[in-house]
Amino acid sequence: MALLEARGIKKVFARLTALNGVDLTVAENEFHGLIGPNGSGKSTLMKCIAGAEMPTQGAIHFAGRDITAAPPATRARAGLSLKFQITSVLPALTVYDNVLLALQAQDSLSSLVFSRTRGPLHERVLHTLEQFRLAARAGDPAAALSHGQQQWLEIAMALAPEPRLLLLDEPTAGMSREERRVTGELLIPVKRRCSLVIVEHDLDFIRDICDVLTVLDQGNVIESGPVAQVQSSTKVQEVYLSRV
Amino acid sequence: MADESVASSAHRSVSRSGRIAIIPIVEVALLAIFAVLPLVLQDYLTIFVTRVLILALLALSFDLVWGYAGIMSFGQALFFGAAGYSVALLARDLGITSVFIVLPASLVIGLLVSLALGSFLLLGRHPPTTIFVALGTLTGSYAAERLARGWYYLGGQNGIPSIPTMTAGSYELVEGPVYYYLAFATLVLVYLLCRFLVRSQFGLALAGMREQEARIAFFGYRVERLKAIVFTLAGAIAGLAGGLYAFHEGFVGPNMLGVVLSTQIVLYALFGGVGTLVGAVIGVIAIEMVSFWLADSYQQVWPIILGLLLLLVILFRPTGLIGLLVSERERVGTFGRRPRTLPRADHEGQHGPA
Numbered sequence: 001m002a003l004l005e006a007r008g009i010k011k012v013f014a015r016l017t018a019l020n021g022v023d024l025t026v027a028e029n030e031f032h033g034l035i036g037p038n039g040s041g042k043s044t045l046m047k048c049i050a051g052a053e054m055p056t057q058g059a060i061h062f063a064g065r066d067i068t069a070a071p072p073a074t075r076a077r078a079g080l081s082l083k084f085q086i087t088s089v090l091p092a093l094t095v096y097d098n099v100l101l102a103l104q105a106q107d108s109l110s111s112l113v114f115s116r117t118r119g120p121l122h123e124r125v126l127h128t129l130e131q132f133r134l135a136a137r138a139g140d141p142a143a144a145l146s147h148g149q150q151q152w153l154e155i156a157m158a159l160a161p162e163p164r165l166l167l168l169d170e171p172t173a174g175m176s177r178e179e180r181r182v183t184g185e186l187l188i189p190v191k192r193r194c195s196l197v198i199v200e201h202d203l204d205f206i207r208d209i210c211d212v213l214t215v216l217d218q219g220n221v222i223e224s225g226p227v228a229q230v231q232s233s234t235k236v237q238e239v240y241l242s243r244v
Numbered sequence: 245m246a247d248e249s250v251a252s253s254a255h256r257s258v259s260r261s262g263r264i265a266i267i268p269i270v271e272v273a274l275l276a277i278f279a280v281l282p283l284v285l286q287d288y289l290t291i292f293v294t295r296v297l298i299l300a301l302l303a304l305s306f307d308l309v310w311g312y313a314g315i316m317s318f319g320q321a322l323f324f325g326a327a328g329y330s331v332a333l334l335a336r337d338l339g340i341t342s343v344f345i346v347l348p349a350s351l352v353i354g355l356l357v358s359l360a361l362g363s364f365l366l367l368g369r370h371p372p373t374t375i376f377v378a379l380g381t382l383t384g385s386y387a388a389e390r391l392a393r394g395w396y397y398l399g400g401q402n403g404i405p406s407i408p409t410m411t412a413g414s415y416e417l418v419e420g421p422v423y424y425y426l427a428f429a430t431l432v433l434v435y436l437l438c439r440f441l442v443r444s445q446f447g448l449a450l451a452g453m454r455e456q457e458a459r460i461a462f463f464g465y466r467v468e469r470l471k472a473i474v475f476t477l478a479g480a481i482a483g484l485a486g487g488l489y490a491f492h493e494g495f496v497g498p499n500m501l502g503v504v505l506s507t508q509i510v511l512y513a514l515f516g517g518v519g520t521l522v523g524a525v526i527g528v529i530a531i532e533m534v535s536f537w538l539a540d541s542y543q544q545v546w547p548i549i550l551g552l553l554l555l556l557v558i559l560f561r562p563t564g565l566i567g568l569l570v571s572e573r574e575r576v577g578t579f580g581r582r583p584r585t586l587p588r589a590d591h592e593g594q595h596g597p598a
Contacts, residue, residue: 050462076464084462090455092576093448100580101452104445105463109473112446122581141573161463 003028003195004049004165009058011044011219018044020219021058024197026165026212031196033206033227036216042199043085045216046169049197050082051075063164077106081163085170085199087150091143095134095153098142099125102157124160132156132186148179152186159190166190168198172205184209207231215239266569271522274529278428282421291419294492296532297427301434301485303512303524305478310510311518312442313474314454316374319361319381320482320509322388323354325501327483328490329392332404335491341411343426347487354483355476362475366468382503389502403497410491419492427488431525434481438521441477448579450474454519515557517564520575526565 004026011019019041026032034042047053049060051072060068067075090098103121104112111117129135132152137145142153151171158166171187172180180202187209190196200206206213207227214224215236223236230236278297282290302324309315327350334340334349365372365380372380392398399405410417417423441447452460453467461467490496499505516527534553538546561567563575 052462072461073464073466076462082462084459088456088459090452090459092455092572093451094578094580096580097448097451097578100445101448101460102463104448105460105465107445109446112449113441113444115444115446118445118580125580139578141576157463 002026003030003063004197005061006045006049007059007061009045009048009055009060011041011048011053012056017219019048019055022216022219022221024049024214024221024224026195026197028164029191029195030212031191031198031210033210033213034197034199034216035201035203035206035213039218040216041219042216043169046082046167046197046199050080050167052082076161076163079164080167081158081161081165082167083154083158083169083171085173087147087154089142089145089150089153089157092141094139095129095142095145096125096138098153099128099157099160102160103128105161128156128160131189133182148175148183151175151179152183155183155186159193163194165195165197168196168200170199170201172200172202180205265574267520267522267566267574270526270566270569274522274525275432282424287420290421290424291492292532292536294419294424294427295489296528297424297431298485298488298492299509299512299532300525300528301427301431301488302482302509303516303528304431304434304438304521305481305485306509306513307518307521307524308438308442308474308478308481310513311520311524312447312450312454313471314374314457315366315471315475316378317381317475317478318378318503318506318510319385320478321501321503321505322361322381322385323358323479323482324486324489324505325388325392325496325498326357327351327353327486328496328500329398329404331487332407332490332496333398335408336404339408341408341491343410343412343417346410346491347430347484350487350490351480351484354486355480357483358479359472359476362472362479366472366475371468382506385501385506386503389498392498392501399497401498403495403500405495407490407494407496409494417491419494423492427492430484430488434484435521435525438481442521443577443579445579447577451576451579511554511558513564515554515564517561517566517570520566520570523564523566530565 002025004024006022006024009019009022022041022045024045034045036042044053048055051070054069059066062075062078062080065078067078090101093101100121103124104117107117126135129138132155134149134153134156137149142150145153155168155171172183175183184205198206198210210227212225213227213230215222215230217239222239223230223233281293285293302320306317306320309317330353331346331350334346340346361381361384365377393401417426442450449465449470453465453470457467486500489500512527512531513524514527515531516525517523535546535550538549542549557564
């Protein structure tokens with residue numbers, strides 16, 4: 001059974017229909033790319049899945065549970081993790097504390113009050129920071145990081161709690177070519193650990209790491225399937241690729 | 245002993261951030277000064293400083309809600325006054341004056357009232373806005389004051405006068421050095437508790453909430469619950485302060501519940517600087533000392549001078565008086581194990597092969 005199943009997702013903002021009955025299925029350990037022109041509804045779909053927006057219609061099932069109306073914290077506790085499009089690390093906290101904050105999020109209240117996981121999580125924080133090449137900056141405030149490093153920190157924070165599904169909204173936006181390459185490298189080992197839904201404008205990047213692509217245009221799915229199949233689809237080439 | 249702890253905390257802070265930490269030094273200095281004050285002050289001044297200590301508890305409760313949890317509460321006096329009235333009634337009508345009953349009772353009453361108001365304001369279906377909570381708490385405080393003014397059983401405008409003295413067994417805790425040390429010990433205890441809490445992993449969650457409330461829900465934090473917990477805890481502290489205040493003054497009145505006092509608490513904390521705990525205490529000391537001195541020397545104009553002083557600090561020093569001494573980095577603090585003490589060579593080693 002699929003890990004994530006979104007059926008007939010419709011989202012209407014005032015007079016704008018951002019999503020018009022979108023279906024999305026993500027299997028375990030699948031890397032699923034969402035592409036489409038600007039305004040095609042990619043980010044809105046991500047937000048509906050994560051709980052930042054409530055769909056006007058449709059149902060979302062995650063790991064066998066109906067999460068259509070669940071608040072974000074409940075979804076996170078079920079194993080859904082999100083990296084927003086806009087970088088939103090916690091600027092005044094140290095890089096280390098940013099990761100710790102993400103790791104301890106599901107601890108019990110008494111565990112937080114008595115700092116019971118401060119010691120046990122130490123190694124995991126360091127390991128995560130090393131993985132994302134941030135170990136040397138552990139003690140600096142997150143605000144002092146470069147834009148690319150802040151994006152890595154966010155991905156690190158989204159991945160740290162070992163989610164079952166990671167939602168990445170434009171992880172390489174504003175990154176240099178070299179930073180993009182490194183980001184791709186950083187994401188490869190993730191495949192063994194969880195599924196991924198990624199929104200990205202860089203098509204080379206997305207082709208390299210994804211198994212399945214879904215193409216959105218004006219709130220509708222126009223094609224969905226393995227990368228090779230989507231790439232050869234004339235419909236996609238007409239609607240999307242030709243315009244980019 | 246005091247010197248020793250300054251040395252050890254300064255040493256620890258240096259190794260953490262490379263800079264000397266100011267807050268622990270200020271804390272120990274204040275602790276040392278206030279520990280000996282009654283020995284050098286005349287009794288009428290000791291009574292005045294006791295009042296300052298009790299108000300510091302109240303400011304501390306506001307610092308917790310606003311400085312740490314980002315909840316703007318204009319209702320701390322509500323919990324203070326509700327507890328004050330309750331223990332006054334316990335003493336008047338039931339003759340209960342034992343410190344071991346009245347202080348825990350005032351704490352519980354503060355807790356229950358804030359729990360009730362907090363559940364209503366914070367745990368609704370939709371996350372409340374800052375303004376909603378500010379107005380909600382303000383209204384609560386206002387309504388409580390009006391209620392007390394009009395309620396005959398509570399003494400109406402006059403409040404409840406001549407509350408019996410607080411007792412510990414057969415010993416009477418009269419105002420002066422004895423009551424001073426009771427208030428001092430309570431303040432130190434509550435302060436240490438708050439300090440422990442805001443520096444724990446729970447404090448990290450609060451710091452995250454203060455900075456990016458919307459973001460941390462996506463990690464799995466139940467933001468509204470965190471807020472309600474801090475609000476209730478702060479209410480309990482305000483209640484405790486109310487119990488101490490009622491017996492110290494020997495009377496309670498409607499002003500103890502009202503908007504004026506609620507606002508005054510906000511100003512204490514903003515003046516001293518929120519989000520450091522010690523800033524709130526400094527705010528109370530500074531404002532009360534200045535008022536005391538001005539009221540003596542410049543009877544007519546002191547409220548104007550005080551008002552201007554407050555405006556100046558709040559407009560030009562958003563971090564308050566403590567912000568003059570303490571960096572933003574120290575104010576936020578660190579929560580994990582000392583990140584800076586990691587040997588640098590280790591990271592370099594792991595950089596290469598990636």
